[in-house]
Amino acid sequence: MMRPAALLLAATLTALPAADITSAASAKDLGVRGATWPVAEPDLLAQIEARLLELERSGALARLEEEARANARRKLEEPDPLPGIAPATRERSRLWDPAITVARDIRTPDGALIAAAGTRVNPLERITLARDLLFVDGRREAEIAWALAHETESGRPAKIVLLAGRPLDLMRQHRRPFFFDQGGRLAARLGLRFTPSLVEQAGSRLRITEVPVENRDPAETEQED
Numbered sequence: 001m002m003r004p005a006a007l008l009l010a011a012t013l014t015a016l017p018a019a020d021i022t023s024a025a026s027a028k029d030l031g032v033r034g035a036t037w038p039v040a041e042p043d044l045l046a047q048i049e050a051r052l053l054e055l056e057r058s059g060a061l062a063r064l065e066e067e068a069r070a071n072a073r074r075k076l077e078e079p080d081p082l083p084g085i086a087p088a089t090r091e092r093s094r095l096w097d098p099a100i101t102v103a104r105d106i107r108t109p110d111g112a113l114i115a116a117a118g119t120r121v122n123p124l125e126r127i128t129l130a131r132d133l134l135f136v137d138g139r140r141e142a143e144i145a146w147a148l149a150h151e152t153e154s155g156r157p158a159k160i161v162l163l164a165g166r167p168l169d170l171m172r173q174h175r176r177p178f179f180f181d182q183g184g185r186l187a188a189r190l191g192l193r194f195t196p197s198l199v200e201q202a203g204s205r206l207r208i209t210e211v212p213v214e215n216r217d218p219a220e221t222e223q224e225d
Helices: 004-015 018-025 044-058 060-077 141-154 167-174 182-190 218-224
Strands: 092-096 113-115 132-137 158-164 197-202 205-210
Touching: 044 060, 060 167, 132 141, 132 182, 141 158, 141 167, 158 182
Parallel strands: 132 158
Antiparallel strands: 092 205, 132 197, 197 205
């Protein structure tokens, strides 16, 4: 419940014209009470520069730079292996449809329509896969040997894609390109879970075949038993 004094004040303010309210509010200068300080924002860039200069003088900046270079070299030499991939224990084959549904119109640079939004497009109906794809665990010599022999035995060119291992070491050793499925994007798209896996064209689809290889490590054989 509003007190009488508050009611009176409210009624007075309501009755006064806006100019009178402004005049009443500014009628008396009470001055400054208490200590005051200027409003100042720290210069963030100056703070960063000062911190970098401190790190440089102490040698910490050089150590951080060397650690970053070492981590980059390590990632390049041995990228993180794809989790959840295991050696194939039996041969299995399945077909995979690469068709996609176009979300929006696809046009040429001059505006000609290639595919309208909502159209189902299969790239293998227009192009041919130039090479087989061989997905292997590069840490297992038997899988590397299988991949290297594939071209000779099949008579078809192939691209070797590692899901684990050291691609640069293998390139230096075998003097041929080795690729790495960074982040496991291809493996996830194709639903790969076992290596080696052969991916080859079968008409308008891809045939994915898991191929067990001999000479597995003793530890792997014991786990399977």
